[in-house]
Amino acid sequence: MxxxxxxxxxxxxxxxxxxxxxxxxxxxxxxxxxxxxxxxxxxxxxxxxxxxxxxxxxxxxxxxxxxxxxxxxxxxxxxxxxxxxxxxxxxxxxxxxxxxxxxxxxxxxxxxxxxxxxxxxxxxxxxxxxxxxxxxxxxxxxxxxxxxxxxxxxxxxxxxxxxxxxxxxxxxxxxxQFPTDDETIGQTNSSMNDKFEHLKSIQQEEIMKLEEEKRQLEEEMTDFSKTKAVCETLQTQACTNIKKDKDRKK
Ligand SMILES: Nc1nc2c(ncn2[C@@H]2O[C@H](COP(=O)(O)OP(=O)(O)OP(=O)(O)O)[C@@H](O)[C@H]2O)c(=O)[nH]1
Ligand SMILES: [Mg+2]
Known part of the structure; x- marks a missing residue:
């Protein structure tokens, strides 16, 4: 001292x-x-x-x-x-x-x-x-x-x-994080810390929501890619058939 x-x-x-x-x-x-x-x-x-x-x-x-x-x-x-x-x-x-x-x-x-x-x-x-x-x-x-x-x-x-x-x-x-065990400022500090924690949990929820949205979008993209692939196959098949028809007519 x-x-x-x-x-x-x-x-x-x-x-x-x-x-x-x-x-x-x-x-x-x-x-x-x-x-x-x-x-x-x-x-x-x-x-x-x-x-x-x-x-x-x-x-x-x-x-x-x-x-x-x-x-x-x-x-x-x-x-x-x-x-x-x-x-x-x-x-x-x-x-x-x-x-x-x-x-x-x-x-x-x-x-x-x-x-x-x-x-x-x-x-x-x-x-x-x-x-x-x-x-x-x-x-x-x-x-x-x-x-x-x-x-x-x-x-x-x-x-x-x-x-x-x-x-x-x-x-x-x-x-x-301000200390909360001090009598004079404990309450103020704890309310400040709570606010910070509250913001943190809101942020966490937002992150989870965004991740869910991302997952859904990725699923939609995969579905879309599959449909696209099927369409492309059908289109190629149709083209081949048309070509065959034309050749036959000749
Ligand atoms: N409006 C306003 N002006 C401020 C405040 N604090 C400092 N200033 C002004 O800002 C200028 C710079 O302040 P300094 O405290 O010298 O800044 P510093 O960060 O120590 O500067 P360096 O050591 O030179 O990097 C001074 O003219 C101060 O009067 C403030 O809280 N509000
Ligand atoms: Mg200075």
């Missing part, structure tokens, strides 16, 4: 989407940070550690932020540096665990949470969003959030949220 806590946040989001602003708002501080440019050839990560104090409690806050995310023309490998960083922290922790003489002062840098900033487009998730989240969801707790949500009307925001949720589900992306 005297040593305080450490908390490691990973912020993934496009340049200028509001990562620094949110972190400052969350921790009620003005953490020193430079704006990044849109011209990085690759995605990179900036790691900054701050010592904060709340009453008598020390907090060692590590903020890891992407730079140049979403700025490249080819975004295929954009998630790789993020994965590499997450894995490297697991590895460092494992190496420390394996040591015969472990240090009391070891700073565990494994990521506790990943805030994933979604562009407030109002349409749908970008392919890069899905690709990155799909690749890191088993390694970190992802909390997706709509960046600059105040720039979207309330009505559109609700629709956008539902769209995002269903896209996450249909792509099998796991997001963080």
């Amino acid at each position: 005297r040593q305080g806590f450490s908390f490691n946040i990973l912020c993934v989001g496009e340049t200028g989407i509001g990562k620094s602003t949110l972190i400052n708002a969350l921790f009620n501080t003005n953490l020193k940070d430079n704006k990044s440019s849109h011209f990085y050839p690759n995605v990179g990560l900036i790691v900054q550690t701050y010592d904060l104090q709340e009453s008598n409690v020390q907090l060692k806050l590590t903020v890891v932020k992407t730079v140049g995310y979403g700025d490249q023309i080819n975004k295929e490998g954009s998630y790789q540096p993020i994965i590499d960083y997450i894995d490297a922290q697991f590895e460092a922790y494992l190496q420390e665990e394996l040591k015969i003489k472990r240090s009391f002062k070891y700073h565990d840098t494994r990521i506790h949470v990943c805030l994933y900033f979604i562009s407030p487009t109002g349409h749908s998730l970008k392919s890069l969003d899905l690709l990155t989240m799909k690749n890191i969801d088993r390694k970190v707790n992802i909390i997706p959030l709509i960046a600059k949500a105040d720039t979207v009307s309330k009505n559109d925001l609700q629709k956008f949220k539902s769209k995002i949720m269903s896209e996450l589900i249909s792509n099998g992306i796991q997001i963080y």
Whole structure:
């Protein structure tokens, strides 16, 4: 307790989407940070550690932020540096665990949470969003959030949220489920989790319905192919008969 806590946040989001602003708002501080440019050839990560104090409690806050995310023309490998960083922290922790003489002062840098900033487009998730989240969801707790949500009307925001949720589900992306055993926020969290589960089951039903329709269509196609084959045979036979008739008349 005297040593305080450490908390490691990973912020993934496009340049200028509001990562620094949110972190400052969350921790009620003005953490020193430079704006990044849109011209990085690759995605990179900036790691900054701050010592904060709340009453008598020390907090060692590590903020890891992407730079140049979403700025490249080819975004295929954009998630790789993020994965590499997450894995490297697991590895460092494992190496420390394996040591015969472990240090009391070891700073565990494994990521506790990943805030994933979604562009407030109002349409749908970008392919890069899905690709990155799909690749890191088993390694970190992802909390997706709509960046600059105040720039979207309330009505559109609700629709956008539902769209995002269903896209996450249909792509099998796991997001963080808020704890329900906390008295103060348990009820809110459990209703949020229920909503997510409800959406999941609706999605599942839709998938089953679509699969049934697909099966029926395939059956119809097979029937059609059979009928077509019969027709073709009959047609060939008719042609042969006509030809024979003609030959006979000659
Ligand atoms: N309307 C609105 N503007 C915001 C919000 N959050 C941040 N901004 C503005 O967006 C601009 C960029 O915000 P930053 O927090 O610097 O964004 P960033 O993601 O840290 O940017 P880089 O570190 O340069 O990639 C600033 O002008 C902010 O004032 C928000 O929630 N709503
Ligand atoms: Mg920033």
